Amino acid sequence: MNPLFRFAGGLPVALALCIAPAAAQPAQHAHVHGQLKLDVAVDVQTLTVSIDSPLDNIVGFERAPRTDAERKTAQQAVAQLRAADKLFAIDPAADCKLGQVDLDAPVLGLGQAKAGEPAGHADLEGSFTFECRSPVQARFIDIALFEAFRNVRQIDVQIATPEGQYQRTLKRPAKRLAWGK
Numbered sequence: 499m500n501p502l503f504r505f506a507g508g509l510p511v512a513l514a515l516c517i518a519p520a521a522a523q524p525a526q527h528a529h530v531h532g533q534l535k536l537d538v539a540v541d542v543q544t545l546t547v548s549i550d551s552p553l554d555n556i557v558g559f560e561r562a563p564r565t566d567a568e569r570k571t572a573q574q575a576v577a578q579l580r581a582a583d584k585l586f587a588i589d590p591a592a593d594c595k596l597g598q599v600d601l602d603a604p605v606l607g608l609g610q611a612k613a614g615e616p617a618g619h620a621d622l623e624g625s626f627t628f629e630c631r632s633p634v635q636a637r638f639i640d641i642a643l644f645e646a647f648r649n650v651r652q653i654d655v656q657i658a659t660p661e662g663q664y665q666r667t668l669k670r671p672a673k674r675l676a677w678g679k
Contacts, residue, residue, distance in 0.1 A: 531555065532651035534643065538675070540659040545594055545633040546625060547586050553603060553620040555649045560620040562605045572606050578646050582626040585642045592636035594628040634660055638676040641668065 534551040553560045556575050563569040578585065583596040602609030603622040630636070643650050650670070657664040657677050664677045 532649060534650050534653050536641075536643075536653050536655045536675075538639065538655065538657040540633045540636060540657075543630060543633065544597070545588060545592060545628045545630050545636055547582070547628070547639070548626070549622070549624045549643075551622050551650070553605065553622050556603075556622050556647050557606075558649060560605070575647070576601065576606065576608070579622075579624055582624075583628075585646060586626060586628075587640040587642070588628060588630070589636040589638045592628075592633045593631035594633065594636070595630075597627040597629045598625075599627075600625040637678045638674050640673050641675055642673070644668075644670045644673070 531552050531554050534549055534555055537546075537548040539546045539548075556579075557563075557568070557572050559568060563572045579601055580599050582599055588594045601622065601624045603620065604611040605620045606622070609623075641653065643653060652670070653668040653675075655664075655666040655668065655675060657666065657675075659678065661678060666675055666677070668675060
């Protein structure tokens with residue numbers, strides 16, 4: 499487990515989740531085709547899922563779409579991501595509804611390009627906030643990323659909850675991400 503996650507008890511979980519990965523990683527993050535990074539933060543009223551993936555995992559290429567077929571593929575992928583409640587089925591005990599969705603993939607016209615980004619290695623980042631009646635009751639999320647995006651083969655997960663922090667790895671065809679008791 500990332501040693502920086504151990505200090506989360508004194509900070510709000512979402513803040514700890516944001517700080518720990520940034521502090522623990524070098525300036526350039528790993529860009530591995532087939533792998534997607536997923537962070538889950540459970541807080542008092544929300545459950546937030548964040549993804550970081552090479553764009554190739556999502557659309558099959560890492561540049562601006564050039565053909566009508568590529569534009570259609572990109573539009574379909576963005577639509578799937580915006581319907582995040584179909585990709586992430588949260589434990590019904592938490593009683594969650596999809597709230598804000600933020601997507602960042604400058605080559606697809608989502609967000610702003612960042613200075614120093616390596617050419618030819620475009621990524622997609624997404625943040626999906628679920629408003630919940632009792633997010634701490636969640637013990638699993640059924641994930642449909644493998645079905646939605648055929649190039650994803652592995653999902654590396656960090657989970658931060660008020661009860662603790664967890665790391666998991668899901669490999670195709672796994673669907674359930676579970677944690678806690």
